[in-house]
Amino acid sequence: MQLICHPDTPATAVERVSVHLSTTPIPGELWCEFHVASNSLLLPPAASPERTDGLWKTTCFELFARPAGGDAYFEFNFSPSFRWAAYSFDGYRSGMQDFPAEDPDIWVTPGPPHFFLAVEAMPRLPSVSTAIALSAVIEETDGTKSYWALAHPSDKPDFHHPDGFVLELPAP
Template identity: 50%
Template structure:
């Protein structure tokens, strides 16, 4: 599957991060696997392990986000927040930032993070049965906090003065129907 280079919002420059990529690794009947790669992550703040569980406001520190909008002509979409702490959140929206409600998840996502000298890899596996099905438009994003509270906001694209991962114009990657592996 295609690797997508994310761009930092111009109003929030990173301290040392040079590049962020995101990729849907695989889609099976059971799981959707997603990976984010951060280059220049020496000063990245990684939230402490908290164990699996739902938690709001994960975006206030390092957090990885996936947005899925089915291509059925309706404006609704789903948001998934995934933290290196293993906490997660899932929401459904009826329209742009309207009608927000928690998305039910019977089986929690699996998350892992590995850091090397200057590269960090964050992997997430989300249960397929609990995700909107393809074909979909997707948005891949990350809030990355570095030492000193410096936050940068990374997405496929930015179209507003302030970072806004919910902007449908940012959902510019495609998730097509594929045969299950």
């Protein structure tokens, strides 16, 4: 799937951002692989894999999941540094709290011109159909930041927007 760059945040040296999402043999878990085609991607330095806030301030990849039948959703952030974050929300940008999760397995294949970040065995999703939003914050070596998603339903980049959850996964 191709992610779309928000028109208000054009990239200067990113050709495309795409993602492959699939289920694993374990019900409710996913395999997610992000690909960035760029010769000037700014990557945070490698660090120990641990929960960390504020990953979205530089290159970061995100998955949002909203179980059917409600407004509550989850946000998962994955950094090329191997750091990660997981949150739950009661509704649109409200009731945010840390979501209990184990360290996900993150693999990075640095470019250029192709960068890959893969995540396996993410925290289990609920056993109902789930709406998904996929996104990325991409920072380039010249400081340019662009915001990529499957859909941009508002005039400003907003990965939490309810209308951005455009991919439907059936119940496991």
